Amino acid sequence: MTEVHHVRVAPERLERWLAGFAQRHPEPQVTVTPDAVELVSPDGARAWLESPWGRPSAEDPLAALVAEACRPRRVGALLVRRNSHAVGIFDGSKLVRHRVGRHYVQGRTKAGGWSQQRYARRRGNQADQAFDRAAQDASELLLPEVDTLDAVLLGGDAQAVRSVLADPALAALRSLHERQRRPLIPVADPNLQVLRDALPRFLAVTIGLNAEARGPAPESR
Known part of the structure; x- marks a missing residue:
């Protein structure tokens, strides 16, 4: 079974994270499921991005995913x-x-x-x-x-x-x-500070990465 490593990315950094993935793993194929968007690159790298706000548009799922993640809630x-x-x-x-x-x-x-x-x-x-x-x-x-x-x-x-x-x-x-x-x-x-700090953790997008997809990605930290 493939081991999956998870990272969490703030909505405002998601577009940059996707650009970095495409640069490291060119021409990924995009697949949309009811609760995630999957990226599969010819080099074997895979990434699964959760879509907690509903299934994104099939026309441009990555742009839709970023827009939904960044929309004020x-x-x-x-x-x-x-x-x-x-x-x-x-x-x-x-x-x-x-x-x-x-x-x-x-x-x-x-x-x-x-x-x-x-x-x-x-x-x-x-x-x-x-x-x-x-x-x-x-x-x-x-x-x-x-x-x-x-x-x-x-x-x-x-x-x-x-x-x-x-x-x-x-x-x-x-x-x-x-x-x-x-x-x-x-x-x-x-307490009040713990309450404030919980929101960014809640809104962050969870991304699963297989071994081939891991590597330096400062924007995801």
Whole structure:
């Protein structure tokens, strides 16, 4: 099986990355699939560029892919870990609304027996309260705007995010995520700066490269 290496390229650098690929691996053949554009060069180099905003135009798929990647988006964000959460709305690159919360959730204990069970229940209750607060903030900030959002950015701890999204009130947010499904972004304990930094990671285009396609490509770093 061919090993595939992945890089992530900011939308504004994607056109330059494509020009560099064509220079290193001339005359690539372009194939469009529902979720990616594949480049195959006669020298054996292959690249798979995700198309998260829908299948690009078959007439000029690379130009369409770049245009869609660079188009300003309105994105909701929900970052959750046990000890904190951050909710926000980005209009293009600007964070127009946000709310950050911190919670106290006890760490794990090495105690055994009944004390450990009581401690675990208390810790579980604290986590539930933290997730309830995150769900409330998501409901208040994101739900009134959900019909205007292109996608929802999810980040933090996977189990924590699932717990928050399980709230029945957030059904519309779950539906948006299903339509524009993206991988969870791992982040440190959410705060305002972590929230701001998550957007470029979310918008970056993932590109898979086979061994022949790898090589010096400063623009992809």
